[in-house]
Amino acid sequence: MHRVSFQESTALRALNTLCWLCLGLLLVGCQPDEQSNSGEAQQSAQHSTEQLTRHEQEWHRFNDITGFEVTLSQAPQRLVVLSEMDLDMLLALGITPVGTTAGRGQPGIPRYLAQYQQLQDIRLVGRLGQPSLDELVQLQPDLILVGGVINPQQLKQLRKIAPTVVSYQSADDWQTALQRVAGWLKKDATATQFIQDYQQQVQSIRQQLGDQQQATVSVVRWNPQGPGYMLQDAFVSHVLADLQLQRPTAQRQPGPGHSPPLSLEALSLIDGDWLFVGTLTVSGKAVDAMQTMQQMPVYQSLKAVQNKQVVNVDGSLWTSVGGPLAAMAVLKDVVDSMTPKS
Amino acid sequence: MSTEKAVDRSLMTQRSAFWRCFLVFKQLLGLSSRDHSSWVNLLLLVFLMNGVLIVASMLVGAGYISLQDSLSYLRSLAIAPASIQPAEQLPATVSVVMETIRWPRTLAAILAGGSLGLAGALMQRITRNPIAEPGLLGINAGAALGVVAAIVFFAAEAGFPYMVGALIGALAGNMVIVFASHRVQAPISPLRLVLVGIAVNATGQGLTAMLLLTKQTVFDQFRFWILGSLAGIELDRVLAVLPFTIIGIVVALLLVRPLAALQLGDASATALGHQPNRTRLALSLVIALLAGSAVALTGPIAFLGLLAPFLARMLVRESTQGLLLMAFGLGSALLLAMDILGRWIMQPFEMPVGSMLVAVGAPLLIWLVRSKRLQPMVPGGRRS
Amino acid sequence: MSRSHSVATKDTGRAGRQRLKSTNIKKIDCVCLHFAQWTVSFSKRAFYLHLLLWLLLLVASLFTLMQGSVAISFGDFWLLCQGAGQSAHQLLVWDIRWPRLLAGVLTGVALAAAGTLLQQITQNRLSSPEVLGVNEGATFLLLLGLLLSPLNILGPWWLAPLGAVLVGIILAFLAGGIGGRGYQILLVGVALAYFTRALNDLVISRATAQHASAVHSWTLGNLANSDYTELMPASLLLMLCLVSAFGVAWHLRLFMFTEPHVQSLGVNARQVQFMALALALVMAGLGVGIGGPISFVAIAAPILISRWLPPHVLGLGNSCLLGGILVIVADTLGRIVLAPNEIPVGVVTSLLGGPFLLWVLLQEKEVKR
Structure with missing residues (x-):
């Protein structure tokens, strides 16, 4: 009978590490189906297949500023916003989102929006830039709006939960952003009216x-x-x-x-x-x-x-x-x- | 003697008040005014250097006050000290800036720098370890935690409440260090001390980070304070902390003889009639007081307590009280110099003084470690 | 520790025990497994500890997958494992929490392994990547990537191991060599860590205010938004390093003896040191690249493991498992306590780790074998 101590034997340790290696590869490489680097491509592929099969039910298809294509089959009912500008824009268009992140450096929604009654029941999903993905999943949104400083990794994760669009870049003018978002949500008239009111106010x-x-x-x-x-x-x-x-x-x-x-x-x-x-x-x-x-x-x-x-x-x-x-x-x-x- | 007399006379004309104070100070210490051993002269030089730096600090700023204006303001002060009337041709902003920004800042630099230098010298003497200092050993982090906790939980104002928070935090940190270091009679290995310091530092910083994260409103302000900076200090804050610093210095100087006896070892010290444990306890309180007052003023600054005593040891070898005073003087000179630099290089913004001190202090620590100065201190153990 | 000495078989049965008693062998500390003609003996404690840790890892993983702002009950979870269940839960568990779990385990494994190796090289129980400034160096390069990138996002993950190795080289150079009875390298490491941290603070303060809070949160160690694309290459590299580390681990245990002793046992001390250090640095860098500079896992895991194992066993595998468990438990706690705000995992570990380290230090005697 051959006796050998595990700690001493190189062969055994090599075998052990090989097992680790296989286990590791198994864990990391073998993922639940449908999620991989091409998540976005798959999602847009899904959307386009949806589009082909239910072409007559498509409500709107558009690209956000990063070029990501989104197809909505109906007007979105549940929207979540992850920046102050997005919250502001949706309120200006007469839409109340179901979830938002807190304002910058503040414990809740931005102070200047506190007067709006429709925000009393809104759900807070985390700090600015650090949304809790758990909360987002629970809210089951139809559309997520982000903007400003974007984290590509975060964006990828958000797009697994719901179609996520980037509505503005850091230095964008709010009027451009408003018209863009209004175009996506088919509220162009409201946006134009708002901007006209604004211009009149400025003149006066x-x-x-x-x-x-x-x-x-x-x-x-x-x-x-x-x-x-x-x-x-x-x-x-x-x-x-x-x-x-x-x-x-x-x-x-x-x-x-x-x-x-x-x-x-x-x-x-x-x-x-x-x-x-x-x-x-x-x-x-x-x-x-x-x-x-x-x-x-x-x-x-x-x-x-x-x-x-x-x-x-x-x-x-x-x-x-x-x-x-x-x-x-x-x-x-x-x-x-x-x-x-x- | 003649050169010293010449020095005395010239000092008398320019810095008469300062020199008189110094003479009185010397008498308080029990030195006769004729005792001109070398370290006293060096100390004098250091205080002179401090004076120069004070003047420089009043002249340099990150703003747009010209050098001539500042000079004429100071000259107007010196010539007519009793009645401070800014000359009519100077714009009012000059005197405002001088009195309310530069002067409190200068004073704060002297107090904080000196306190940290003195605290570092005391720590190094107690632990018989050349790399002990309040920043590395986590006392400053504890004091900072005290301040942030006071703000978050008690809505503390700057000034006296900060001081209380800082003091409690510094005491807590010091307690841990003392407890960890006094388990054996032999000098603690430098490594173990530093590692205890890292643990205390990390705990303090972790708790501070936690408090800042949960209170987002506080994070914005303390993002910069945590780095250690002299910006935005007001005179009443400085004056609130001043008594504590003075108490600290006086008590430290009163304990000079027991401290010197500690160097001989506990047994010899007891034989000489001192009580080493009580001395250590008292000195620990003094260290906490000094470090706490510095942090309450400026936020946590590391490495000053390492740099100042190191330089002081190079200049003063034989006398403990000389070492302590020198550490105070050099500490304040260093902080003043760093602050002046910080205000000068990035106008109109300022570089936090804590970052600059790390840039100088870290290489010094590395050099200290590599040189053979630490070798006698290490018991040669393999484990920590 | 030659081959002939190590073995003590434990035959079942009364005859075996009788034989043992009669020959007066000390209490057996091995577990032997029989495979055909081979008997493999494991250190008993290491063996059982290993099993226990796998079990704990499983429990911790279930905890992570089921808890969060949204808690999933065990029944629902069982449905999910079978492939059914609500689509929202499927999304949550498989696409969000599962990658986060993997990232946490990998970071924990990497950091614990790096800590174990470093402790063995410097023969000091309290050296670790963060004390030596390696974590800070890895963070520094990533932050440089942030400054230089047009999109203002943190640099790619492979900058971190690069930064770690660079700092290691600087450290070796400044401390005048790695090995030896290393207090020197630790003190130099502390100074370097301070210096690099000041540099990092400077870089963060240059980032615009919009980033500062998010970047600050990352520098504390944050596992949010973990994703497979980064995990794949990083974990492959980590596996390779771990395999090599196991190869080197046995020789490392000899370092508790002095260098001439080691040489006399036929081991090339310099080579082993160098290998182990390189592996430790790369793994620490990988850990930082995946999950950010999470503190205290690298110190705590090896120390805890070594308390339970006999001194001749390095326990690298056990340390890695414990590291993984610590990270994912801390992460889940961070997600639960202040929901919906998340506490970064690094804050939780440093909160728990600081007092832990103090406790270890206060318990230890001055010189301990």
Whole structure:
């Protein structure tokens, strides 16, 4: 009889590792059917076969901005949005989604949308950019809308759950995005009407501004280490550009977000005729600290402060990525603060 | 003697208040004003360097105040110290920036840097280990956790409440280190100490990350604070922390003799009439106080407690109190220098001072390890 | 430890026991399996532990597949295994949780294996990829990929092993060699880890605010959105490395003796060290590439295993299994506790791992064999 210890024998260990290898290959290589790298292709193939067989029942077929083709057999009833702009756009088109991610840096839906009653029962599916796939599956959506910064891996996973479309890129103008989404959902009329209302509002505000038309407007997102100003391709910059209001020279830098926190000594860079300062939450540390900063002498020496032309605004509206309703709300803020009171 | 007298006289004309304070300080320490051993002169030089750096810190900024304006502001201060009237030709912003931004920042750098340097020197003396420091050993992480927890659970304001949170956190971290290091009489191997530090650091950072993740609203602000930075510090915050730092320094200096006795080993120290365990306990409290006050001001900064005592040891070999004072002085000088650099290189934004210190401190640690300085400390064990 | 010495058979039956008693052999610590004319003896503890760990892995996998924001009952799960069941559940379990489970197991296996090998090379129970800065180095290259890519997504998975190997080379260079009675390499590793972490923080702060929170979450170790396309090549590479690691593992156990001793036993110490280090680095990098820099698995798994095994057994397989179990349990906990928000798996492991490490350190004596 041959006796051998497992730990010593190279042959046995090689055999053992070979078993591991096979097991590993088995686990990883042998997957449940229908899911593989070509998931998207298969899904669109499925969609196209559906399309061939039920051609007369097709409601709409379109491509999103990444070129992914989606065929919907009927008007989608259950939509889920994974960004603030998408939520905003759907509400503007009169559609209420069934699920959404929280606003940027906030515990729930963006603050400026809290007034809309139809959002009371909406389901939260996670943080911005980190949706819980479990929740999404449970919601059984017909269509998922994402936008802004996209993670291809996440997109692939989302497309297994439901047709997922990317509705806008980071630097896109909200009007383009709105018309695009409206075209997909066959709500072009609503979108056109909304944009017309917006243009009218813009014109009327420009009239009301009077001599403030030439004022420079500085928009700042507050941070304890120092404020960061919004860059030129940010959402609020688009709205202000529609109003033909200038930004201070230092703030005319391209980019969709905001600058890193400025040194407090360079606070003059946020100065302008008007200063709009926002925080992401309405209370809490940031606001307290902002109020402290507002008592600092270096802040008091800003021209805008001395002219009493500083407005504290909702950061979730002004310093985030808003949409159509946000644009209207920004216009309202501008009217309330910048037009001379009669 | 004559050169020293010449130095004295010139200092008297320019920094009279400072020199007088120093003389008084020397008397408090029990040194006569005639005691001009070499380390006192070196200490003097270090304080002088600090003075230069203070002036430089007041002159440099990430903003747009010209050098001439800053200089004339300082000159106006020096010439008429009693009545601080900014000259009419200077814009008001200059005095505002100087008083409310640069001065608190400079003061904070001195306090935080000095506290961390002193705490590092004390830790190295207690553990008889040249790489012990509050950052590496997780005390700073504990203090940071204390601050974040105070904010999240108690809605703490900056200033005194931060200090309390930081102190409790630093004490907790220190407790663990002390408990882990005092199990044996022999000097603890540097490795084991660092690994305990990594564990405490990781726990602290993990809990902090957890708190920040669950409170998204807090994450945005503390993203930068956690790196360690002097931006946005106000004078009342500095003044709230100042008493604690002073208490820490005074107690540390009072314990100089027992600390020196500790170096001889517990048995000899007891034979000399000291009580080593009580000394260690008291010094641990002082370390927690100093580290906590530094973190409450600036956020957790690592490697300063390593750099400053290392340089101090090169300059002062024989005297414990000299070493402690030198560590304080060098710590504040280092932090001031790093802060000035951070404000200068990325105008109008600022580089956090914590990142820059790591860039200097990490290579130093590597060099320390490779040189033979650590060899006598290691008991030669294979396991940790 | 020659061949003739190792074997002690355990024959069943009273005669066998009588014989044992009479010859006064110490308590048997082997399990012997008989195959025809061959008897293979396993270290008893290692054998049973292995079986136990497979069982635990199965239980943990079921836990992962059934729990989450949406809990699936066992009846439903049984239906799913048979191929039936609601399509929503099918989607959830097979397309979302199953790849995540695989990714978690692979990451755990990779990190635990890397930790075991590193501990053996440096003969220090507490060295691991994160202490030595290897995880940070892997993260750094991935973050560089983020900065340089036009789409602003993290770099591809193979950057991570590359980063790990680069850091390993720098580490070896700075510490003046790998082997020996390695406190030196650990301290240098700590310094390097700090340095690289500061670099990573710098890179993250350069990322625009829209990314910062997501990237920050990834750098804590996050298994979300795991997908097969990345898993396939990474896991193949991992399997290859594991096979080689098993080959080297036996020789590594000899490192508890001094180097002349090792040489006298006929083992080329330098070669073995180099091989083991290279494998450890690549596997650590793979772990980071698949699941992000998950902390403490690499330290905890080998230490826990070595507590239960006799000292001459390395327990590489057992460590890998335990690593896998730890990761998937931590991941599932992270998904359950704050639903619908997910806590990244790295946060859970560091929360549990920090105190664990402290406990281990406080328990150990100063010099322990």
